[in-house]
Amino acid sequence: MSVPSGVRLDFVVVNNNCTDDTDSVIEEFRTRLPLHRLFEGRAGVASSRNAALAWATADYLAFIDDDALVDESWLVEFTAAARAFPNAAAFGGVIEPWFPEPVDPDLLEAFRWLKVGFCGLDHGRPPGLLPDDLIIHGPNMAYRMAALKGLRFHTALGGTPTSTMGGDERELLNRLRAQGGTVVWWPGMVVRHYVMPARTTLGYCLKFSRDKGLEWALTEPAPTGPILFGAPRWLWRRWVTAYLRYLVTRVTPGLRGDSRILMSGRAEAESSKRVRALTWRKEFSFVGGMIRGHRQLRRQREIPGREADPSYLAH
Numbered sequence: 501m502s503v504p505s506g507v508r509l510d511f512v513v514v515n516n517n518c519t520d521d522t523d524s525v526i527e528e529f530r531t532r533l534p535l536h537r538l539f540e541g542r543a544g545v546a547s548s549r550n551a552a553l554a555w556a557t558a559d560y561l562a563f564i565d566d567d568a569l570v571d572e573s574w575l576v577e578f579t580a581a582a583r584a585f586p587n588a589a590a591f592g593g594v595i596e597p598w599f600p601e602p603v604d605p606d607l608l609e610a611f612r613w614l615k616v617g618f619c620g621l622d623h624g625r626p627p628g629l630l631p632d633d634l635i636i637h638g639p640n641m642a643y644r645m646a647a648l649k650g651l652r653f654h655t656a657l658g659g660t661p662t663s664t665m666g667g668d669e670r671e672l673l674n675r676l677r678a679q680g681g682t683v684v685w686w687p688g689m690v691v692r693h694y695v696m697p698a699r700t701t702l703g704y705c706l707k708f709s710r711d712k713g714l715e716w717a718l719t720e721p722a723p724t725g726p727i728l729f730g731a732p733r734w735l736w737r738r739w740v741t742a743y744l745r746y747l748v749t750r751v752t753p754g755l756r757g758d759s760r761i762l763m764s765g766r767a768e769a770e771s772s773k774r775v776r777a778l779t780w781r782k783e784f785s786f787v788g789g790m791i792r793g794h795r796q797l798r799r800q801r802e803i804p805g806r807e808a809d810p811s812y813l814a815h
Contacts (some may be wrong), residue, residue: 502572504579512536514548545638545793546658546668553652562591562642567694569598577688578642581627588629589647590673591682592636593689595621603700609771611705612779618708619666620628623685630683630760638669640691647681657719664704667719702778706785713789718797730795739787741808746780749773 503509511533515522517540526537540551549563560582563571571577574593581591582715597617608615623630630636651672658668668727675684698704726733771779 501570501574502576504576507575507579509575510534510536510558512538512552514538514540515550516548517541517543517607528758538642542655544655544658544660546653546655549668551650553648556645558645560642563598564637565639565693567696568639569692569694571690574689574691577686581643581686582644582690583629584682585629585682585683587781588684589644590636590683591642591686592621592683593640593686593691595619595637595640596690596692597699598692598694599700599702600694601697606702606775606778607702607705608776611709611782613708613712614700614705617693618699619693621651622807625685625687627686627688628641628684630685632677634685635670635673636683636685639693640689641669645751648676651675657715663711663799664708665715667715671804706781709782710789714793716791717790720779727798731791731799732794734784735787735791735794739784739791742780742787744783749777749780
């Protein structure tokens with residue numbers, strides 16, 4: 501990676517209670533890089549990011565994932581972005597999916613998250629300020645420390661050893677923008693995100709869909725209406741409908757030209773029968789995650805005094 505002149509660079513690696521050889525790898529590179537090791541025992545990507553934020557004293561802190569490969573000019577581009585927008589609060593760039601092995605094309609068509617490597621991102625925009633409805637992602641994002649004003653990632657969101665749920669980056673961006681911070685899109689900042697073959701299976705895709713539904717329920721406002729078994733009644737209807745359509749689609753060809761906007765994405769009837777069945781199965785998992793999230797929130801509200809405590813999401 502090229503380092504621009506006049507830039508002082510430090511690397512920090514957060515050992516998030518790892519059980520592998522993370523520390524020995526860090527030691528191997530200590531003599532070759534300005535490398536610092538932090539330990540964070542609370543498992544979760546948000547806790548790890550907060551540990552780095554608490555440690556950093558630099559003007560900017562940039563994040564990449566442990567499974568991301570940066571372009572050689574990435575730091576040069578980020579430096580150019582920071583100099584072009586010195587008052588911006590956050591910066592982000594392109595994330596390209598990197599599949600080491602061929603992936604089932606039906607899964608790619610049915611699961612839009614898999615198609616982009618779960619966190620792929622390319623807004624197709626020139627460099628400049630991002631509208632408030634567009635975001636940046638964890639494998640390729642940076643923050644001006646002074647602009648954060650003490651903000652931290654919500655530890656009830658983000659991935660953990662048992663959950664693929666995200667949302668911590670979006671939630672932080674919402675609060676950052678609410679206090680007047682601006683976000684810059686810089687397409688010259690490019691990383692490739694490695695997608696392990698174990699994440700290209702139907703089982704993983706369904707789990708990811710369920711966790712995205714949970715994330716949606718916890719972070720996005722949605723109409724509630726009458727409640728049934730702790731969740732909005734309309735959600736139960738959509739859940740049952742998705743499952744029935746999955747069963748029907750498995751045995752019938754469906755009508756050509758019929759398309760629907762699902763809560764988990766668009767489904768096209770021109771696709772093969774298997775793809776349509778997988779799409780409705782995805783919808784069933786996604787809505788099931790939403791139901792779980794609403795029930796979780798409702799249980800919290802039934803505990804006096806806990807509704808003001810943001811840590812409730814973790815329970």
